Amino acid sequence: MLAVAGLTGGLLLTSPQPASAANLIKNAGFETAGADGMPYCWEKSGWGDNDFTFEHTSDAHTGAKAMKVTLTRRVDGDRKALITESTECAPTVTPGKQYDLSLWYKTTTPDAAVTLFRHDTTAGWQYWTDLKTLEMQGSWTQATVRTPEAPAGTDRITWGVSVYGTGSATTDDYTMDQVPDVLPPATCTATADQCANGRWDVLPTQNPVRSMHSVVLNNGKVLLIAGSGNSEEQFNAGTFTSAVYDPANGSYKVIPTPKDMFCSGHVQLQDGRVLVMSGNKAYPVVGGHGYEGFKDSYVFDPVTETYSKTNDMNDGHWYPSATVMGNGDVLSFGGLREDSTGSVTAELFSEAEQQWQPLWKVNQTWSYWGLYPSMILMQDGRLFYSGSHVFGNNIPGTGAAIYDYDANTVTQIPGLQNKDQRDQSASVLLPPAQDQKVLTLGGGNIDSNPDGNRLTDVIDLKAANPSYVAGPPLPQGTVDLGNGPVAETGNQGKMYVSAVLLPDGKVLETGGALHNRADPVFESSLYDPAVNTFDPVAADPQARGYHSSSFLLPDGRVMSTGDNPGNGTWNHNVSIYTPPYLLKGARPTITSVIDTEWTYGDTQRITVDRPIAKAELIRPAAVTHSSDPNQRYVDLPLSVDGNNVDLNVTSNPNLAPPGWYMLFAVDANGVPSVAKWVHLQGPAALSASDASAHVHTFADDLTGKVTGQGKKRTSQKVPATVSGCDRHYGSINVCVPTAFPATVKKTTAARCTWLKANDYGRLKVNGKDDPLGLDPNNDGLACGKGDLKKRS
Numbered sequence: 001m002l003a004v005a006g007l008t009g010g011l012l013l014t015s016p017q018p019a020s021a022a023n024l025i026k027n028a029g030f031e032t033a034g035a036d037g038m039p040y041c042w043e044k045s046g047w048g049d050n051d052f053t054f055e056h057t058s059d060a061h062t063g064a065k066a067m068k069v070t071l072t073r074r075v076d077g078d079r080k081a082l083i084t085e086s087t088e089c090a091p092t093v094t095p096g097k098q099y100d101l102s103l104w105y106k107t108t109t110p111d112a113a114v115t116l117f118r119h120d121t122t123a124g125w126q127y128w129t130d131l132k133t134l135e136m137q138g139s140w141t142q143a144t145v146r147t148p149e150a151p152a153g154t155d156r157i158t159w160g161v162s163v164y165g166t167g168s169a170t171t172d173d174y175t176m177d178q179v180p181d182v183l184p185p186a187t188c189t190a191t192a193d194q195c196a197n198g199r200w201d202v203l204p205t206q207n208p209v210r211s212m213h214s215v216v217l218n219n220g221k222v223l224l225i226a227g228s229g230n231s232e233e234q235f236n237a238g239t240f241t242s243a244v245y246d247p248a249n250g251s252y253k254v255i256p257t258p259k260d261m262f263c264s265g266h267v268q269l270q271d272g273r274v275l276v277m278s279g280n281k282a283y284p285v286v287g288g289h290g291y292e293g294f295k296d297s298y299v300f301d302p303v304t305e306t307y308s309k310t311n312d313m314n315d316g317h318w319y320p321s322a323t324v325m326g327n328g329d330v331l332s333f334g335g336l337r338e339d340s341t342g343s344v345t346a347e348l349f350s351e352a353e354q355q356w357q358p359l360w361k362v363n364q365t366w367s368y369w370g371l372y373p374s375m376i377l378m379q380d381g382r383l384f385y386s387g388s389h390v391f392g393n394n395i396p397g398t399g400a401a402i403y404d405y406d407a408n409t410v411t412q413i414p415g416l417q418n419k420d421q422r423d424q425s426a427s428v429l430l431p432p433a434q435d436q437k438v439l440t441l442g443g444g445n446i447d448s449n450p451d452g453n454r455l456t457d458v459i460d461l462k463a464a465n466p467s468y469v470a471g472p473p474l475p476q477g478t479v480d481l482g483n484g485p486v487a488e489t490g491n492q493g494k495m496y497v498s499a500v501l502l503p504d505g506k507v508l509e510t511g512g513a514l515h516n517r518a519d520p521v522f523e524s525s526l527y528d529p530a531v532n533t534f535d536p537v538a539a540d541p542q543a544r545g546y547h548s549s550s551f552l553l554p555d556g557r558v559m560s561t562g563d564n565p566g567n568g569t570w571n572h573n574v575s576i577y578t579p580p581y582l583l584k585g586a587r588p589t590i591t592s593v594i595d596t597e598w599t600y601g602d603t604q605r606i607t608v609d610r611p612i613a614k615a616e617l618i619r620p621a622a623v624t625h626s627s628d629p630n631q632r633y634v635d636l637p638l639s640v641d642g643n644n645v646d647l648n649v650t651s652n653p654n655l656a657p658p659g660w661y662m663l664f665a666v667d668a669n670g671v672p673s674v675a676k677w678v679h680l681q682g683p684a685a686l687s688a689s690d691a692s693a694h695v696h697t698f699a700d701d702l703t704g705k706v707t708g709q710g711k712k713r714t715s716q717k718v719p720a721t722v723s724g725c726d727r728h729y730g731s732i733n734v735c736v737p738t739a740f741p742a743t744v745k746k747t748t749a750a751r752c753t754w755l756k757a758n759d760y761g762r763l764k765v766n767g768k769d770d771p772l773g774l775d776p777n778n779d780g781l782a783c784g785k786g787d788l789k790k791r792s
Helices: 192-197 232-237 748-757 785-790
Strands: 042-047 050-057 066-074 078-083 099-107 112-120 124-133 137-146 154-163 167-178 199-202 213-216 222-227 241-246 251-256 265-268 274-277 280-282 297-301 306-309 330-332 347-350 375-377 383-385 401-404 409-412 426-429 437-441 456-460 478-480 485-487 498-501 507-510 513-515 518-522 524-528 533-537 549-552 558-561 574-578 590-593 603-608 614-618 633-635 638-641 644-648 659-666 676-680
Touching: 042 050, 042 154, 050 078, 066 078, 066 154, 078 112, 099 112, 099 154, 124 137, 124 154, 124 644, 154 167, 192 533, 213 265, 213 549, 251 306, 274 347, 426 498, 498 549, 507 558, 590 659, 590 676, 603 659, 748 785
Parallel strands: none
Antiparallel strands: 042 078, 050 066, 066 167, 078 154, 099 137, 099 167, 112 124, 112 154, 137 638, 199 574, 213 222, 222 241, 241 251, 265 274, 274 297, 297 306, 330 347, 375 383, 383 401, 401 409, 426 437, 437 456, 478 485, 478 518, 498 507, 507 524, 513 518, 524 533, 549 558, 558 574, 590 603, 603 644, 614 633, 614 659, 638 644, 659 676
8 A cells, every 4th residue: 555645844834843752743623735635644546447536624623623534426445644654753662561442423324434454564564454444424422442552573664544445534633552561470270381381181081972163053062973984984884973062051952963074074164053065975996986075065053953965066075175255155075976086076065045056056166176175265355275285295386375256266386395295284364354464384295295394484465466476384292103193303393284263363373193093293373463473372181183174272282182193083081271371370251242142343332340452353263184274363443431442343254254253352461351252244234335445456466377267077086095095905994094104114014013103903904905015924904923034
């Protein structure tokens, strides 16, 4: 965003008025004139295709002058009068501090908002966020709002009112004051180690189902979906299960499940129900087909705790993505079809029609995105494929891309490190969503089975031509290679990473394993987006590798469940992490929420029992296989009047897609309240909002390779060993790796020793082939005594 005109000291027509002792703004009432019809220390700014005027008007709240910005025609963009972006005029700020902004205004349009920019000492001036949507007012009205904490590296800010619809906004008498520190330092309520690193507790009651899908419901309970639970016996018996866990009392209720939802996709719909798409039609057959995905789709109702069927998808999708869009629709990509080939069909579930759309109504590029591709909704409605996926190599090219559904184009994004070793890495849209930064963590590759890595990458999707840059390496923990935990060495990291957004604005990364379904890694850390660092904390004592998941509960704790090593066993133990912020003394309490039904651009009032520093909406988890592309943390700028706090809701539904959210209030020590549930409305609210006005010019100058709609095709060929398991050995729920870790010699003795150390037990050879050389005496039993004598 570049100002189209600016003022300097040499252009002054009269002497500047000094700011008051508290007010950090010069010429806050526009009384001192400048040049080009603008007041001293104010400049014209804006972008897009529109007709506009700036008027230094005499229609003032106090004094003789005010500022009026008018749009008479608009296709896109906005216009605004901002404090001049200069060291002379832009107010100085301190990183970590907050500021109360106030102004008086009159408007003839509902499309006006307080917009904030910041000066980064390294990157220069950049858009920060929209703070507050202004209601239409025919007489002078005061608006106040509190900024988020100034990010590290910020030395100055500028702000003003943007007009992004036809009509005008007249403003006057701006003020800006630093918010005083009001809370005493936190008080530790546990041991010093726990207060620094948090605490893990293993619950006394086990998870009754082999769940690999975890969805936090809008009543605070958790839907745990297993389907067959990666068990051939349960699949053949038609035993498909789910459970609902209630954190309030620790109970589980097993739910009848109509089909094998093992490795399905899922996402919360606007009304709080859970859309579950595809699943497992068939397990692989040695010498024949691989996994097969069915076309069926279901909706789970948290009220009745039952599944009901929707219409079918156009294609099968075992391991599909699921991303909710700003209008409530769901887009889905990737996975395996009913014939085991890769699906190249994009699918769209219509929020308005409550059904999957026929193929002719869905834009197609006929691209194969792989399995569980992480597709994150950007603030302008495009999708960012982060490079996180499941099984083997990444897609061709750079391994990351921006997908524009409306334009039907894919643009490659550079910078992702070792793009073919990001199998079961994790990706998250960092807090707050308004910053549009994405973090990827760890990963491996089940085809070549190297050590899981320590790689992290961060991308700023606000940049004109965004590119990943290397982040700090993941901290190392201990790894159990079969003889108990030992310290990781060299570049050892982990795959099967879980990443959870926390209400204090940090990210908990936890769990993982060093190799394909083996060698669990015990390590957890907190990533702080503000300073781009990891802080090691207490590690989950339970193994959390393949088919594990971790997610935020409404009380601010994190729940971790599952682990399915290659020997076919399942970890039914459940762990709960209490972060350090819950050991810092009393928590703030949201004592009332005036209205739980919210719409975009709203100002919503809550009351709290003591001062808070921030509030946010966190979308409840729907996670599987390290993947939850819908996870997001949306900042709610505050307007504070004692214990009454007005929350300013974004006008952009792409930042906070419609649905139910957990509302947290957080104090200056980072201690969160227990969440309240609020419902952000979707399509009905969008008529009063133009999301494009808040897009600005992010990612608008991409230079990567662009592809459009390709030639229509049926599918992508995928090997039957896509899951990294050689089905020539053992039962279907046992995974003998197609590639052993590099430390294991390619001999019968070495491989059999590794299998024994990992508790694989007796392995029957399926068929006559022995591709891994585990049955040299051909007696149909792998790693028998005769095999070890015959070949070492």
